[in-house]
Every structure is written in C-alpha cells, then in structure tokens.
Amino acid sequence: MDKSLYEIIVCPSCHGNLEKAKQADKLVCRFDRLVFDIDEGIPVLLTEKAEMVTQEAMEALL
C-alpha cells in the first residue's frame, strides 16, 4: 500500500495515528495498544476485530 495512505488512516478508537508494524501486515495504535490486521492490503479498522496487546508485544511489533 502507498505509504501516504497510512498517514491518513487513524485509529477508530482514539483517532490517533497508526503505525505500520515492521515485520507483519498489521497496524498498531500506541495509545490504545491495539493491533489491526491488514487483510490483502486493506486495513481492518474495527476495534472489535483488533487485538489488544501488552506494551512488550507492541514494542516487539514496531
């Protein structure tokens, strides 16, 4: 996906910026510690589908 597209995508929960995970097709909200899947190039921006992770797990992704 185009990098600029990530810059306009915001967290559906806090409306903050999301960061692309380094090794996986996932987007991360640092504020909520939510991890959103990217399904075939399309981010799944639903809080009920997101995974809440620990601080350590989140740092490992970024």
Ligand SMILES: [Zn+2]
């Ligand atoms: Zn958020």
